[in-house]
Structure formats: structure tokens, C-alpha cells
Amino acid sequence: MTAPLFDQWRARSPHYDDSHEAVCDSVRAFVTREIMPHVAEWEAAGELPRELHRKAAAAGVLGLGYPQEYGGSGTIGHDGGFDIFHSLVQSEELCRPGAGGIPASLQTHGIGLPPILATGSEELKRRIAPQVLAGEKVICLGITEPGGGSDVANLRTRAERRGSSYFVNGAKTLITSGMRADYITLAVRTGGAGIGGVSLLLVETERAGVSRTRLDKMGWLASDTATIHFDDVEVPAENLIGPENAGFGAIMRNFNGERLGMAQQAAAYARLCYEDALDWARQRETFGKPLVTRQAIRHKLARMLQMIHATQAMIDRAAWTVKTGCAFPGDFALLKVQATQTMEYCAREACQILGGASFVRGGRVERIYREVRVMAIGGGSEEIMYDLASRQFGF
Amino acid sequence: MKILVPVKRVIDYNVKPRVKADGSGVDLANVKMSMNPFDEIAVEEAIRIREAGKAEEIVVVSVGPTKAQETLRTALAMGADRAILVQVEDDVDVEPLAVAKILKAIAEQENPGIVMLGKQSISDDSNQTGQMLAALMGRPQGTFANTVEVDGDSVTVKREIDGGLETVKLSLPAIVTTDLRLNEPRYASLPNIMKAKQKPLENKTPADYGVDIAPRLKTLKVAEPPVRSAGIKVADVDELVAKIKALGIA
Numbered sequence: 001m002t003a004p005l006f007d008q009w010r011a012r013s014p015h016y017d018d019s020h021e022a023v024c025d026s027v028r029a030f031v032t033r034e035i036m037p038h039v040a041e042w043e044a045a046g047e048l049p050r051e052l053h054r055k056a057a058a059a060g061v062l063g064l065g066y067p068q069e070y071g072g073s074g075t076i077g078h079d080g081g082f083d084i085f086h087s088l089v090q091s092e093e094l095c096r097p098g099a100g101g102i103p104a105s106l107q108t109h110g111i112g113l114p115p116i117l118a119t120g121s122e123e124l125k126r127r128i129a130p131q132v133l134a135g136e137k138v139i140c141l142g143i144t145e146p147g148g149g150s151d152v153a154n155l156r157t158r159a160e161r162r163g164s165s166y167f168v169n170g171a172k173t174l175i176t177s178g179m180r181a182d183y184i185t186l187a188v189r190t191g192g193a194g195i196g197g198v199s200l201l202l203v204e205t206e207r208a209g210v211s212r213t214r215l216d217k218m219g220w221l222a223s224d225t226a227t228i229h230f231d232d233v234e235v236p237a238e239n240l241i242g243p244e245n246a247g248f249g250a251i252m253r254n255f256n257g258e259r260l261g262m263a264q265q266a267a268a269y270a271r272l273c274y275e276d277a278l279d280w281a282r283q284r285e286t287f288g289k290p291l292v293t294r295q296a297i298r299h300k301l302a303r304m305l306q307m308i309h310a311t312q313a314m315i316d317r318a319a320w321t322v323k324t325g326c327a328f329p330g331d332f333a334l335l336k337v338q339a340t341q342t343m344e345y346c347a348r349e350a351c352q353i354l355g356g357a358s359f360v361r362g363g364r365v366e367r368i369y370r371e372v373r374v375m376a377i378g379g380g381s382e383e384i385m386y387d388l389a390s391r392q393f394g395f
Numbered sequence: 396m397k398i399l400v401p402v403k404r405v406i407d408y409n410v411k412p413r414v415k416a417d418g419s420g421v422d423l424a425n426v427k428m429s430m431n432p433f434d435e436i437a438v439e440e441a442i443r444i445r446e447a448g449k450a451e452e453i454v455v456v457s458v459g460p461t462k463a464q465e466t467l468r469t470a471l472a473m474g475a476d477r478a479i480l481v482q483v484e485d486d487v488d489v490e491p492l493a494v495a496k497i498l499k500a501i502a503e504q505e506n507p508g509i510v511m512l513g514k515q516s517i518s519d520d521s522n523q524t525g526q527m528l529a530a531l532m533g534r535p536q537g538t539f540a541n542t543v544e545v546d547g548d549s550v551t552v553k554r555e556i557d558g559g560l561e562t563v564k565l566s567l568p569a570i571v572t573t574d575l576r577l578n579e580p581r582y583a584s585l586p587n588i589m590k591a592k593q594k595p596l597e598n599k600t601p602a603d604y605g606v607d608i609a610p611r612l613k614t615l616k617v618a619e620p621p622v623r624s625a626g627i628k629v630a631d632v633d634e635l636v637a638k639i640k641a642l643g644i645a
Contacts (some may be wrong), residue, residue, distance in 0.1 A: 010427065018465050022472065022588045025429065029582035060585030073586040081589035090585075 006372040015085050016039055017279045023086050027093035030059045039099050040362070043221040047180055048105050050135075056106055057135030064090055066113070070129035077323065084319045088264045095268035098364035101223030108177040110334050112139035115200050119242030124202060128183060140181035142172040142203075142228060143251060149174070150384045151186065152251055153195040156229060159188035164237050166190070166201060168209075168230040174378075178226025179214050181205055186230075187247060195248040200241035209233035220382045251271070252329075255380065259332040260318055261337035262379050267311045269375070270343045273350035274304045276365050280354050290364065291353065300349045307342040314338055318381035330392030333385040340376040347372050360395045396450045396508035396567070398441040400475065401498055404459050404466040405518040418616045420488075421518075430466045430582075433513025435473075436573040437579035440543055442474040449545045450508070452476050456501055458494050460485045464596065471591035472583030473623040478596040483608060488519075493601070493608040494611050497528035497562075502532060507568065509550060514539050514572040525572035535565035539574040601641035 001248035009018035010024075010357040014266040017291025034055050042048055056062045057071075065087050067079060074080010094103035109132050116128055145155055157170025168188060172395055175184070184203045192199030203210070217225055244248055278301055291297050318335050321327040347369045351358035358365045372389060407427040415422045420644055430438075441453045455470040456479040467478035481497055483489055489497075502510055515522035531537035537543075537552030541560055544551040554561045555574045577623040583591070601608045628633045629635075 026583045064585050080586060
């Protein structure tokens with residue numbers, strides 16, 4: 001039996017069948033044709049073109065996991081025939097260019113839209129979801145503030161009800177797709193202190209009083225990241241997502257899916273690091289022998305594989321708990337740590353194996369190395385994840 | 396009009412094939428397989444003809460192992476209407492003549508206006524099936540199609556030939572084989588992948604068509620191409636020019 005390649009690990013897993021391979025082929029063809037040739041251009045531009053969203057919508061990529069009645073490809077486990085593993089395959093394939101900003105920014109609706117579909121009014125769903133899923137509008141999620149990130153219960157951006165409108169004051173930062181977004185699913189304080197005073201409000205970015213500043217970053221170069229200021233922004237009350245002061249639960253529910261997706265992305269980047277490092281080690285000769293014959297290098301490659309296998313097993317188990325309805329948030333917190341630590345290890349060791357070649361701009365491993373921090377910090381840092389897990393597991 | 400599109404399951408074009416240790420063939424164990432790229436072009440062209448309102452139905456057919464179903468499903472997800480799998484045992488390689496005979500039998504049942512085939516498969520590069528089918532059926536053939544234009548009861552095919560294009564006009568029914576530059580095939584959208592599962596797929600065997608698929612050819616040995624030897628370094632332009640002259644290139 002020949003050694004399994006990047007995309008052949010699924011063949012020996014109980015969770016994946018022909019339909020997952022078909023999704024893999026289709027998304028890979030989309031990525032090869034519509035993304036690969038433009039990576040450098042979009043990283044230099046600091047953002048994705050709108051056209052990519054429309055093309056991704058046409059390919060069914062944007063709509064995977066969303067109801068067909070709003071223009072999606074089908075909700076996982078309900079309509080369209082997709083399960084959670086199809087979305088993992090898609091996540092992995094979108095990571096193949098090794099440019100994290102692309103899947104992150106192309107799919108901010110993955111964090112911005114679910115709260116609307118889960119708790120929003122029918123009018124709001126019909127107004128927002130079809131345009132987003134058609135790639136005509138970009139939606140982002142606004143939680144993190146300059147004063148704090150993970151402490152959602154104590155966020156400070158206020159939305160004050162006056163008549164039939166809310167008036168929003170405050171600021172959000174590190175908002176992915178924030179410069180381009182047409183809509184923000186915004187976490188605001190509508191009530192008193194703590195979790196019982198938090199609501200979600202849909203804000204159109206064209207409203208008076210919204211201003212945005214672009215943030216330059218270490219990684220995710222193809223993604224526009226913004227600080228967004230709200231200065232007495234008037235938003236109609238119909239834009240409230242779900243009941244007033246019940247936003248905290250909706251935000252927290254969002255996190256399981258986000259962390260599972262990020263874990264699969266981190267595993268994909270780790271796998272790419274392994275793939276590129278192995279390829280290099282086979283070709284590169286040092287002191288008259290291929291690098292791959294050196295014990296120090298063989299151990300690095302084997303340990304990379306060991307960690308990737310462990311991470312994927314944990315991802316698949318977590319996905320299976322989602323599929324069978326027994327998901328536990330503590331698992332997803334630990335999963336994210338496992339995945340980003342694996343990515344960090346593999347990125348580091350791939351750089352060591354590539355040597356100077358990993359230090360020169362333009363290679364996939366060099367790019368992935370710069371994506372490590374955003375993965376290990378964004379969506380809940382490792383420290384916060386351990387803290388969350390310890391509370392979830394009751395100690 | 397109906398269009399019949401035969402498709403073949405082959406090693407994915409991204410995979411570097413390895414020869415089996417005993418030299419009996421190419422190692423297919425654990426290797427990613429896909430639709431033959433020229434067949435993808437044929438499926439795409441058939442869909443475009445239907446989209447232009449010049450065909451009503453596209454039937455895809457594959458002669459291959461059970462797994463060739465996946466290839467047929469891909470064609471259905473791209474937009475074909477129904478599929479026929481002519482199933483053979485997993486390790487059986489069906490030669491172009493046998494495939495052409497099976498396709499002839501299917502074409503006699505289905506009566507397609509056009510049989511649209513890839514010009515060759517990237518697995519064995521035979522480039523024979525389309526031509527054999529045309530001869531067996533006594534139908535006109537337009538091979539290596541660069542453009543295909545259906546007009547009433549004829550089809551005009553621009554053929555890629557050495558040094559340029561040749562235009563032929565064929566009366567229907569006809570056989571067309573597709574070349575690389577004919578079109579850029581679409582990728583199946585994700586919802587269509589799932590919808591393809593509902594489309595009809597008929598299971599047949601070569602015996603259903605009365606075709607004997609026993610090989611007429613014998614493979615003596617399969618070997619890797621010789622490794623390209625390293626070039627030489629020249630000191631300066633004068634030496635380079637001298638070398639080129641010595642080779643008689645310029």
C-alpha cells in the first residue's frame with residue numbers, strides 16, 4: 001500500500017463516503033480555478049474582491065450549511081443531504097492555498113449569519129440571508145471591543161432604545177471583513193450589567209455615524225480587518241436579532257461551530273506543512289544525502305503526522321457529537337487548543353526542515369507560519385479555552 | 396435530440412502514476428481517481444448544446460468497475476440527465492474495441508443524435524474508441540473537436556490538426572470526439588452533487604449487450620520512462636552557441 005497523500009486520509013475513516021469526496025473534488029476545482037491564481041494579488045490588496053463571493057455562491061460554497069429556502073445549499077442534517085463532515089471537507093479544501101485570510105474573509109457569514117437564522121424574525125431572515133448567500137452582500141460579526149475580547153458578558157457598546165429606533169454608541173475591533181461588510185451582526189448592551197443585558201442588533205454599515213479603520217496584521221493578509229466606531233448610529237428596532245437582552249446565549253451557541261471549523265482549518269494547515277516539508281526533505285540534499293534520510297528530520301516528520309492524526313480523530317469525534325446531538329462545549333474548547341497547537345508545531349518544524357527557504361516571502365509554509373497566531377488567539381485564545389474547558393468539566 | 400456521452404474513470408491527472416513492482420501495469424491501489432479530463436470536456440459540451448436548446452437529454456455511460464458510478468455521478472452533478480453503468484470486474488481493463496462495441500449496442504437502443512466522446516483517455520492514451528465506434532456504426536466522425544456547432548440535422552466541427560484547424564460538416568447522427576481547447580468544464584455545484592444522487596443510474600453488464608470483452612491485446616511489460624539525465628553547464632555564450640550549432644539546431 002502506497003503512503004496516503006494529503007487528501008487520502010478520509011478513505012480510511014468511517015465518517016466519510018463518496019459524497020464527501022465529490023464535495024472535495026468540486027471545492028478543490030473551485031479553489032484551483034478561482035482562488036489559487038490570485039493569492040498574491042489579494043494578499044497585496046489586503047482584501048477579497050466581491051466577485052469571489054458571487055462565484056463562491058454559484059458554486060454552492062457560500063451556501064453549504066444554510067437552508068435552501070433562503071438560497072443556501074441545505075442545512076446540515078435537515079435539507080440538501082449534507083452532514084457536518086461535508087462542511088469539514090469544504091473547510092479543509094478552502095485552506096489549500098495556505099492563505100488563511102481567504103477562507104476567513106470569504107466565510108465571515110459563517111459567524112455573522114447563524115444568529116439571525118437561529119433567533120431573528122422571519123422578516124429579518126428574508127431581508128438579509130438570500131443576499132448574503134448569493135454573494136451580493138457581505139456580513140460580519142461584531143463582538144470584540146477595544147476594551148476586551150472574550151469577556152462578552154461585560155461588553156460596553158450601548159444600544160439605547162428611543163422611540164422605534166436604537167441609538168448605538170461604542171466601538172468594535174478586530175472585525176474580520178469589517179472594512180467591506182454591508183451588515184454587522186453587532187453585540188450591544190441594551191440592558192443592565194452582565195449577560196442579561198446583551199442583545200444582537202443588525203447594523204447596516206452605510207448608516208450615518210458608522211466609521212471604519214483598517215488594521216494591518218501579521219497574517220490573514222487577504223482579509224480586511226477593521227476597527228468600527230459607532231457614533232449615535234440610528235438603527236430601526238426591527239433590526240433586533242431575537243428578543244432584547246437575550247443575545248448572550250445566541251453568541252455562545254455560535255462558538256461551537258466556529259471552533260470546530262477553526263480546528264479543521266488548523267489541521268488542514270498542519271497537513272499542508274507536513275506535505276510541503278516532506279516534499280522538500282525528499283528533494284533537498286545535505287552532505288551528499290537526501291534530507292529525508294536524516295534521523296533528526298524523520299522524527300520531526302513522524303511527530304507532525306502523529307499530532308495531525310490525533311487532531312483529526314478529535315475533530316471527527318467532535319463532529320460526530322454534533323451529528324448525533326450530544327455535543328458538549330468543553331470538548332470544542334479543548335479541540336481548538338489541540339488543533340492550533342498542532343498547527344503551531346507543524347508550522348515550526350516545517351520551517352526548520354525548509355531552512356532558509358521558509359524565511360523567504362512567497363512560499364506556502366512561510367505564509368502558514370504567519371497564520372499561527374491568529375488561529376491560536378482568534379475565536380478564543382488557548383488560555384481562554386483552557387479556562388472555559390475547566391469550568392465546563394466542573395473543576 | 397439526445398446526446399450520449401461515454402465517460403471513463405482514470406487516475407486523477409494530478410497523481411504521479413507508479414508502475415507496479417512486477418511491471419504488469421500501473422499501481423491503482425489507494426490512488427485518487429477522477430473522470431478522464433477529455434470526457435469532462437465532452438460532458439460540458441453536451442450540456443452547453445442542451446442549454447442552447449439544441450438537445451433535450453444527455454445520457455452518460457461508463458464501462459468500468461462499481462466505482463465508476465462515482466464518475467457517472469460527477470457527470471450527473473455537472474448536468475447530465477441519466478446514467479448507464481456497464482459494470483465489469485474491478486481489475487478488468489476493457490480494450491477500446493470492446494468499449495466501442497458496447498457503445499454501439501447502447502447507441503442502437505438510445506438513438507442519440509450525437510455520441511460525444513473524449514478524444515482519448517489519459518490512462519492508456521489509446522485514442523481509438525470514437526473512431527472505432529464511428530466505423531462500427533457507419534456514421535460520420537468529427538474527431539479532435541475544437542468547436543462544435545449543431546445546426547438542424549447537421550453538426551459542424553472544427554478539428555485540431557497539425558498546423559491548424561480543419562472544418563467538417565457532418566450529417567446527424569454523428570460521432571464527435573473532444574479536444575482540450577473545446578471548452579472549460581464547469582465544476583459541479585455542491586447542491587447539484589446531492590441532487591445527482593436522485594437521478595437514474597441503470598446497471599448493466601457487457602453480456603446484456605452481447606459483447607465479449609476478452610482482451611485481444613497482451614501487455615508484455617510496463618516500465619517507468621527513463622529518468623531524464625542532467626544537462627551540462629556552459630562557461631559562456633560562445634560555448635553555448637557552439638554547442639547549439641554542433642547539435643544542428645541552429
